[in-house]
Amino acid sequence: AIARIPGLRELRLENNLLGGTFPKELGSMAALEHLGLAGNPFLPMELPAEFGNLTRLKYLWVSEANLVGEIPERLGNLTDLEHLDLANNNLEGGIPGGIWQLEKLQFLYLYNNQLSGTIAAGAIAATGLTEIDLSTNRLNGSIPEGFGKLLNLRLLFLYYNRLSGGIPDGIASTPALADIRLFNNSLTGGLPPDLGKHSKLLNLEVSDNMLSGELPEGLCAGGAFNSLVAFNNNFTGGLPSSLGDCPELKSLQVHGNGLSGEVPLGIWSSPKLFTVRMRGNKLSGDLPESLPPSLSRLEIGDNRFSGEIPSSSPSLQVFWASNNLFSGEIPSDLKGMSQLLELFLDGNQISGQIPPGIGSLRSLTSLNLRGNQLTGSIPGAVGTLPVLTSLDLSGNRLSGEIPKEMGGLKLNYLNLSSNSLSGQIPPALQNQAYDRSFLSNPGLCASSSAALNLPPCGSGSGGSGRLPKGLLILFLLLGFLLFLATVLFGYFAVRYQRRRKDADDLASWKLTSFQSVGFTESSIARGLTAGNLVGSGRSGQVYRVSLGNRAGWEVVAVKKIWNNKKLDGHLEKEFEAEVKILGSIRHANIVRLLCCISSPDSKLLVYEYMDNGSLYQWLHGQIRGGAAAGETALPGLTKEGVLSWPARLRIAVGAARGLCYMHHECSPPVVHRDVNSSNILLDS
Incomplete structure (x- = not known):
């Protein structure tokens, strides 16, 4: 019915809950200039070819509308079209060549579909294009040379495709270019050398390609550049010196290349720098004592950095500096890095002791100092880090005992191997989860010989002096007689005490019966022997007890509840009330509780035996x-x-x-x- 309004110029129905399919009759609304159907849960359908009849249409927005099939070739007839958005659908096939001939087209959004084939063949007449987003498709071939002639081009997103070949040099000459994202393709060659010199470039993302050569020197020539993401390529040479004078720089991610030389000094004073990821290059030089105040992540592992470790970076959360040439000592005062979550300094030449100030890093979850030249003992402050889950101090020269405070850590990973530690391992760390955590520490021992394959802790060997043979025999004989007398005395004393205790216990026991029973508390107690034990769990032990009575033999199950302390009056009443409820249950599928036998320090529950x-x-x-x-x-x-x-x-x-x-x-x-x-x- 809406198609019967012949003079309608704007139809905006986006972001509703419209279902079904939209009528092809919309293609007959010749006066329509703006059509918005985006963000509706339509049934899967193709974009009607009849839309190619809307020759006055300037704005077509049908993203997230469950479109399938191919883009109609007849969209090339929409000569007044300025804005085309078919993103976030399931469109297939190629991009119709006619779209690139729409001279008034400014915005083209086809991202997040399943489009394939090449981007464009031949000349591009749509020279007014300002923003092109074809990302997350299956496009192949090369980036069209014609993109370098789009003088108004501000944004070019082609990431997550299958593009190959080089990046046209002409793109660097477009005066409006601000944001270019080409990551996750198979692009080769170098970046256009003039990139950034002719426009106020803001963002360049070309990671996960096969690009090579040097990074363009003029990236920050426009003074607005804030993000370089070029990791996992084959770039060589040094970092552009202009990045050292880039006041808006926030993100520098160039890890996984072959870059060399020193980092431009000005980078370390960039006021807005948030992320630096340079690991896996050949970069060298020292780090400043204080890092940028806004820096949150610094990854410089697997390079050739040297000098000492910085002591201040108030916002730093991740510091990965593994496998470099850092030397000196770990700063004694680490309060200037109070936000650290991860600290990796392994594989360097750091010496001295682990400072007690490490305990000020209350948010630290991972600490790796493996493979340095650290000496002295492990400070107890390490054991007070409340959220530490990974600790590696292996391959150093640490000595002394493992501090008892470390027994309170909840570690998923622990490695203290290849040091000179001695003494007993804290009991909480003596479990098989850490069976390889203490290797190559000859002085360490465990409280049990079976724990961690370490020798049991015990006294050292005696002196080397010798007693005369006769005196030695006399001492041995006297010692044996004394030992025998002690054993006999202890045996009779224990036997007497047990009999007395059993008598006292029987006198204090109270039997609460819930069924008709033919036994007494004493007959139950006599059956609680090791030979009758059939199970043990967190709450107690279970015995199978055979009882003789006038009717013959009766077998019951007795559960002895763990109870090392006397219950206070309130808990005692709660226990008795709960037992009475259980004793009152009568059901064919529930084991009957026959009685409860209790004393101030013992609780026995007697069930029928299954x-x-x-x-x-x-x-x-x-x-x-x-x-x-x-x-x-x-x-x-x-x-x-x-x-x-x-x-x-x-x-x-x-x-x-x-x-x-x-x-x-x-x-x-x-x-x-x-x-x-x-x-x-x-x-x-």
Whole structure:
């Protein structure tokens, strides 16, 4: 119906929730000058060829509209078109040649599609083009020479394509050029030598290509240049000296090239410099004592920088200076770098001690000082860094003991190998996560001979003097007799104390019964022996206790809860209340709690015994081919003695019924909180 308004000049429906497809009849609105349909969730459809009839159209914006197929050739008929935006769709095929002949076209946005083929063949009549963004497509071939004749060209984005060949020198002569981004292609050759001399260039991004030669000297000739991103190419020579007089410079990323020489001194005083990434070159020279106040990231590893480490950079968060020629000592006062997150100084010639001031770096997450000439002991301040997760001090000359404070660190990576450390490793660091962290430190020992493959800590060897043989025999005999007397005395004393303690404990025990039971607390206590232990976990130990009574033998499971301290009155009441709730539960799929036996320092929970173990044991082959000795055979086994699928289904349904009862039908509800196969027990 909207197409029936013949005189309509502007139709702006962008950024709504329009669905379906837009009618081809829009192509009959001959007076239309502005058509905006962008940002709507239309059904996938091709751009109607009828739009080529809108010969008065100046503005066509249909980005993010779910377009598919090819761009219609008939768009080349829109001779008044100034702005064409079909970005962020799924368009395929090539760019129609007619688009480059639209003499009034100023803005062309076709980025983030699946366009292929070459950019343009032949002359470009659209000499008024100001901004061209064809990025993130599959375009191949070379950059058209005609782009160098676009005198109004301000922005050229061709990144993330498959372009090859060189960059036309004529592009450097365009007087309005401000932003050029060509990264992630296969471009070769050098950068136009006059780039930046004829315009106020702001940004140059050509990383991840195969470009070579030297960087243009005049990049900052216009005084507005702020970003050079040229990493992962084959550039050689030095950094342009003009970058040292570039007051707007914010980002300098040239890592992964073959650059050499010293960094222009003025770069280190650029007031707005935020990121410097130069690693993997052949750059040399010293760093100033103070770095730019706005600098956040400095990566200069794998170069030939020398001198001492700077002591001040208030905004610096990442400092990577690995594998250079830095010497001297680490600055004793690091408060001027309080924002540091990562500090990598490995592979240099740094000497002296690790300063205690390292503890002022409260945000530090990674510290790598490997492969230097550091001496002295590790300061305890290292162990106080609250968020440190990676620490490498290997390959130095450090001595003394590992400070106990380091036991409190939560490290994902630790390497103290190849030093001269001695003494006992802090207990918290004696685990297999650090099994290679202490190699080549002959003086280190562990509290257990099995820990970290290090010798156990113990006393040194005795003196070299000798006693007369007769006196030695006498001392040995007296020592043996004294030892024997001590052992006998201790045995009888312990036996007496145990009997007395058992009597006292029995007198203090309280049995709370929830079922009819035929045993006493003393008969339960006598069954808590090592031979009856069947399991141990975080909360306590479980025993299988056989009890004799008038009806025969009864088997129960007794859970002894860890409790090294007496509970205060409030917690004692909470425990008793919770146990009473559990004791009141009656359900076929929930193990019955028979009674609770408690004393001021002991808690025993007595359950009915499930004679076929846990689901975990059956699933993981700990029980197979029938029940264990003395237990009831479990129905639903396959020929191989494992649980059949019907049996597994019955178990799952039973567990679900038990949980459903606890969570929804029990009053008050009981939340299990630890449902796993080890806690699902099987009866006969």
